[in-house]
Amino acid sequence: MKIGLISDIHGNLEALEKVLEYLTTEEKVNNIIVLGDIVGYMANPNECVQLVKKYDCIQGNHDFAVTHIEFLDYFNPIAKEALLWTINELTIENKNILKNLPLTKLYKEENFTISHGTLINPEEFLYLYNIYDAYENFQVMETKLLFVGHTHVPKYYVLDKSNSPATIEMTSHIDYDYKIQLEENKGYIFNIGSVGQPRDYNNKSCFVIYDTVEKSIKYIRLPYDIEKTAQKIKKNNLPNFLYKRIFLGI
Ligand SMILES: [Fe+2]
Secondary structure: EEEEEOOOOOOOOOHHHHHHHHHHOOOOOOEEEEEEOOOOOOOHHHHHHHOOOOEOOOOOOHHHHOOOOHHHHHHHHHHHHHHHHHHHHHOOOHHHHHHOOOOEEOOOEEEEEEEOOOOOHHHHHHOOHHHHHHHHHHOOOOOEEEEEEOOOOOOOEEEEOOOOOOEEEEEOOOOEEEEEOOOOOEEEEEEEOOOOOOOOOOOOOEEEEEOOOEEEEEEEEOOOOOOHHHHHHHHOOOOHHHHHHHHOOO
């Protein structure tokens, strides 16, 4: 079975449409899973919620914030301004969809768990940045694999239990068609990057495919019509930095 995992769409309709089309027609995945932050930052929150609502989705911090105004103070001024715009734009139906999403989900048969930020206290939307964070999360994992998003930077961590004590290795700077063969006696945490606003100095959408038969994870980068997304940011008077950052991948 092939599973497409995507995260941090952030209202970027052009990027989302491109990625969904690729996953369904090119890769012919059996299932698509969304790791949160469907809205926030860019100009098509309603369209993005409607496009992904048929898939398994979990809640990101931006999805949570649209129905919890008191949570807005945790955001930087640019994110907060975009969220206030998003709250005004979202329909009640779409707000309810976001509000009712779970924070984590465990897939027992396929041996993986998903969370937006971390598996420890997922409601706090903490960041899994480094080996220390990975170590803590490996301690509470009930599955071989954990997929997260939130940082918008693709990265993965491998726990090797055959060493004593167990070791953890981190790999970043992931580019096109990067494939990892899963091994016995190892645990993995994958940060799957961002569809709508990548921040690893690469402006192409980032996502992964988990092949449960081949036992592999493939990272994919896909270009989309950035100019079209950027024009909508301008037209809706969203913060100018949001316009710049999608071209730069920051
Ligand atoms: Fe995000």
